[in-house]
Amino acid sequence: MSDTPLFDASVSFLRRALDARKISSVELASVFLDRIATLEPKLNAFVTVDRERALADAKAADARIAKGEAGPLTGIPLAHKDVFCTEGVLTSCGSKMLANFVSPYDAHVVTLLKDAGVVCLGKTNMDEFAMGSSTETSHFGSTHNPWKPGHVPGGSSGGSAAAVAARLAPIATGTDTGGSIRQPASFCNVTGIKPTYGLVSRYGLIAYASSLDQGGAFGGSAEDCALLLGAMTGFDKRDSTSLDRAPENYAAALAAPPADAAKPLAGLTVGLPREFFAAGMSDDIRVAVDAALAQYRALGATTREVDLPNAKLAIPAYYVIAMAEASSNLSRFDGVRYGHRAAHYDDLFDMYCKSRGEGFGDEVKRRILVGTYVLSHGYYDAYYLQAQKLRRLIAEDFRRAFAECDLIAGPTSPVTAWALGAMSGDPVQMYLADIYTTPVNLAGLPGLSHPCGFDRAGLPVGLQLIGNYFSEAKLLEAAHRFQQATDWHLRRPALAA
Amino acid sequence: MSRSDWEVVIGLEIHAQLNTAAKIFSGASTAFGAAPNVQASAVDCALPGVLPVLNRGAVERAIKLGLALGAHIAPKSVFARKNYFYPDLPKGYQISQFELPVVQGGAITIHVGEGDAAYEKSVRLTRAHLEEDAGKSLHEDFHGMSGIDLNRAGTPLLEIVSEPDMRSAAEAVAYARALHALVRWIDICDGNMQEGSFRCDANVSVRKKGATEFGTRREIKNLNSFRFLQQAIEYEVGWQIETIEDGGKVVQATVLFDPETGETRMMRSKEDAHDYRYFPDPDLLPLVIEPEWIERVKATMPELPTAMQARFERDLGLPAYDAATLTAARETADYFAATVATAGDNNAKLCANWVMGELAARLHKAGLEIDAAPVSPAQLGSLVTRIADGTVSNAIARKVFEALWNGEGTSADEIIEKQGLKQVTDSGAIEAMIDAVLAANQKSVDEFRAGKEKAFNALVGQVMKASRGKANPAQVSEMLRRKLGA
Numbered sequence: 001m002s003d004t005p006l007f008d009a010s011v012s013f014l015r016r017a018l019d020a021r022k023i024s025s026v027e028l029a030s031v032f033l034d035r036i037a038t039l040e041p042k043l044n045a046f047v048t049v050d051r052e053r054a055l056a057d058a059k060a061a062d063a064r065i066a067k068g069e070a071g072p073l074t075g076i077p078l079a080h081k082d083v084f085c086t087e088g089v090l091t092s093c094g095s096k097m098l099a100n101f102v103s104p105y106d107a108h109v110v111t112l113l114k115d116a117g118v119v120c121l122g123k124t125n126m127d128e129f130a131m132g133s134s135t136e137t138s139h140f141g142s143t144h145n146p147w148k149p150g151h152v153p154g155g156s157s158g159g160s161a162a163a164v165a166a167r168l169a170p171i172a173t174g175t176d177t178g179g180s181i182r183q184p185a186s187f188c189n190v191t192g193i194k195p196t197y198g199l200v201s202r203y204g205l206i207a208y209a210s211s212l213d214q215g216g217a218f219g220g221s222a223e224d225c226a227l228l229l230g231a232m233t234g235f236d237k238r239d240s241t242s243l244d245r246a247p248e249n250y251a252a253a254l255a256a257p258p259a260d261a262a263k264p265l266a267g268l269t270v271g272l273p274r275e276f277f278a279a280g281m282s283d284d285i286r287v288a289v290d291a292a293l294a295q296y297r298a299l300g301a302t303t304r305e306v307d308l309p310n311a312k313l314a315i316p317a318y319y320v321i322a323m324a325e326a327s328s329n330l331s332r333f334d335g336v337r338y339g340h341r342a343a344h345y346d347d348l349f350d351m352y353c354k355s356r357g358e359g360f361g362d363e364v365k366r367r368i369l370v371g372t373y374v375l376s377h378g379y380y381d382a383y384y385l386q387a388q389k390l391r392r393l394i395a396e397d398f399r400r401a402f403a404e405c406d407l408i409a410g411p412t413s414p415v416t417a418w419a420l421g422a423m424s425g426d427p428v429q430m431y432l433a434d435i436y437t438t439p440v441n442l443a444g445l446p447g448l449s450h451p452c453g454f455d456r457a458g459l460p461v462g463l464q465l466i467g468n469y470f471s472e473a474k475l476l477e478a479a480h481r482f483q484q485a486t487d488w489h490l491r492r493p494a495l496a497a
Numbered sequence: 498m499s500r501s502d503w504e505v506v507i508g509l510e511i512h513a514q515l516n517t518a519a520k521i522f523s524g525a526s527t528a529f530g531a532a533p534n535v536q537a538s539a540v541d542c543a544l545p546g547v548l549p550v551l552n553r554g555a556v557e558r559a560i561k562l563g564l565a566l567g568a569h570i571a572p573k574s575v576f577a578r579k580n581y582f583y584p585d586l587p588k589g590y591q592i593s594q595f596e597l598p599v600v601q602g603g604a605i606t607i608h609v610g611e612g613d614a615a616y617e618k619s620v621r622l623t624r625a626h627l628e629e630d631a632g633k634s635l636h637e638d639f640h641g642m643s644g645i646d647l648n649r650a651g652t653p654l655l656e657i658v659s660e661p662d663m664r665s666a667a668e669a670v671a672y673a674r675a676l677h678a679l680v681r682w683i684d685i686c687d688g689n690m691q692e693g694s695f696r697c698d699a700n701v702s703v704r705k706k707g708a709t710e711f712g713t714r715r716e717i718k719n720l721n722s723f724r725f726l727q728q729a730i731e732y733e734v735g736w737q738i739e740t741i742e743d744g745g746k747v748v749q750a751t752v753l754f755d756p757e758t759g760e761t762r763m764m765r766s767k768e769d770a771h772d773y774r775y776f777p778d779p780d781l782l783p784l785v786i787e788p789e790w791i792e793r794v795k796a797t798m799p800e801l802p803t804a805m806q807a808r809f810e811r812d813l814g815l816p817a818y819d820a821a822t823l824t825a826a827r828e829t830a831d832y833f834a835a836t837v838a839t840a841g842d843n844n845a846k847l848c849a850n851w852v853m854g855e856l857a858a859r860l861h862k863a864g865l866e867i868d869a870a871p872v873s874p875a876q877l878g879s880l881v882t883r884i885a886d887g888t889v890s891n892a893i894a895r896k897v898f899e900a901l902w903n904g905e906g907t908s909a910d911e912i913i914e915k916q917g918l919k920q921v922t923d924s925g926a927i928e929a930m931i932d933a934v935l936a937a938n939q940k941s942v943d944e945f946r947a948g949k950e951k952a953f954n955a956l957v958g959q960v961m962k963a964s965r966g967k968a969n970p971a972q973v974s975e976m977l978r979r980k981l982g983a
Contacts, residue, residue, distance in 0.1 A: 332545070
């Protein structure tokens, strides 16, 4: 064995260690639990850490390994974003509204991963109801970026990204509605993938914007993401938007040796949207992204410019649709059956007002208000229908672009992690930072972000890869070849307790 | 101005609860009467993260109604969210259909009035759409609080909307009855109005005769019997006419009918109306109905009442009245058809007489529905056969029927045999009875000979009495006349 600390190791390394009985799952879980105990006060990446449950899971995994029945993830520790319902465990969605909600059932993703034998260390922090790009709207306080405490980890899956970056968990689940996996992955120097809409069941994923929400994976590398994503996908008849396709073995696709070892990406055409490289991104990001593209070319890929003329309309379209759906999705949080209910109220109406007024934070209220407005009589056509039209135009842009290239590449975010509070006075400024990620959700396409460098302040920069529908294997393979040739993804933040 | 100067305009919205075993989006049971919340699944309770999955059985029932009404079945329809807050609406929205309903258009023929005043009319349908029911709020037994029972939440409903084609309460009731019979006929709804399986909302307005614009309407909500429907509309029409004649104005509103007072009262005005913020439900894909699906459903459809009525007239030679009466309800039609299957097509009219006459009267007296009749169609059919072949007279047949009703035998033949009710046609036996009667009634014989026809009838009666009703009355009459040399 190498002298890599276990917490820094890849999933496949941990797999070999577990299978060779060099370490037990219980010991492995303890490594991460201890690390969480040390670093969590600084990072606040978790809402819930369930040590006993994790050790019980690990014990069961050890029994399974002993019987020779281990799968690729059996005994591997993981953290779930607190948006996924977990039976018997607090499922808060980062909100005071659900600060008392212990789910009576498991999300489909949670069931699949339990069946795979993963060890759940806990539930990660997130923007309240996944509404935000910084994890600052969480009822449980902000998560800090491991690269620079005092800075945001991105969001909404900021807890998962920070946990993987700080090696509090080797892998973590997330959800991505407008960039909520890719943007925190880029802010925290980890790899994150959001698959094609419909590939991961939304059953048990607390809805923000149903037509955009999609579960996905965080890992220290594309390889680790491939293992996790492969275990999360699969048809679920309880989700009407779930796609009935045979699951793919992404990890096996990466393991296959390339035809030309020197030029493993030969034949791959990478499209560079003119619109993504226009003004808007910082110079440091441009430098890092250009260097990454040069690396892709060095690996055999060719790059060419493509056009996404409607991509600039993604932000208004995204926020109209997401907020409209959110305003309806969050109606169920009324204090009647579960969740927060005001202690004192005069009548039914007052109970609704006070329970929701107290239970929701400002950003959630803002989005419910805007969403309610755009669906209102007289405004529906001008906002909601118009946004749906833009959505079709954006999907059509991608369709045309993919006639000319295999993948699209560009920056994940126009900015790197900002200081806590820096954007909170101007929500629109924060919304605009989602410019490169939201078009992907609107079109329902898969997207991945992988580390590609750092800015002058030492904050990570991510490269986004966008693929055509069901091209997850292609995305992961491209990122994997890049990571075999580079070490950006292996850089670790200096963390002292 | 008199009432006859006004024209009444009525359109109905009827919620028919579909008789699927499972709810429309959750798979939980729809059975009525369970303890509160026992039949509320995670989806029905709208727990965080749950999702709806459409029950195709509910769609199939909508297709059946569309076929029965001759309506357009939309190849693509869309489920939408109707957003409003209420404690028994767990998601804060109802999944319904708004812009693109599954059934569009169609018409139904209604029969209004009786006797010479009876007439037929076709009422057009606007649409029928699928939606889920809400739960129930329980306001008693909770000491100033309310209880919520979500057993009913998610029960499939078909909301059937008519055009404003009805012009009186009687027409509205006839329409509701026709639709009620139809949904039961095609077996998509049990029609149980007490349990709320078939609920009516009536949109009522009045206008001056000859006016081209509709008056302002008020909607009477949740009428759960035909009687209440009639009473509520009649009251509402009177109130609207009076209001206008007194110089007032009808304001668009939703009203409730109070069966205690027989009056309608305002629930909310248009100003208070909700903005439901309908939008397509992103959790459900558009409902696509391929022509093959419609064909498969069509193959399972029973013969429709109008077709069956025509067939009864054409093939069985029934009068229109009989054919219409027998096809007014599926159970009656089924019973009649089974009776004819035993008795033969040639005896169809006789079967019709018995089903509409003796059987209907006896059921009414006993307060039973036809599908619970103690006399089976096969039993009645065999009895009709025995009347037709002269084994029993109509009078004796009624005795056999009564015996069958009371379970005194398993078949008409068994009762006729056991109770010795077979008609006597042996002329020797009848002649002996005649001779005995003539000998004992010399006075009547004399009177007959003196020209009193009534005396003859008395003698026939005596012979029939002597035969305990079993002699063939026509045969007795003929032989008696011969004996008396008449």
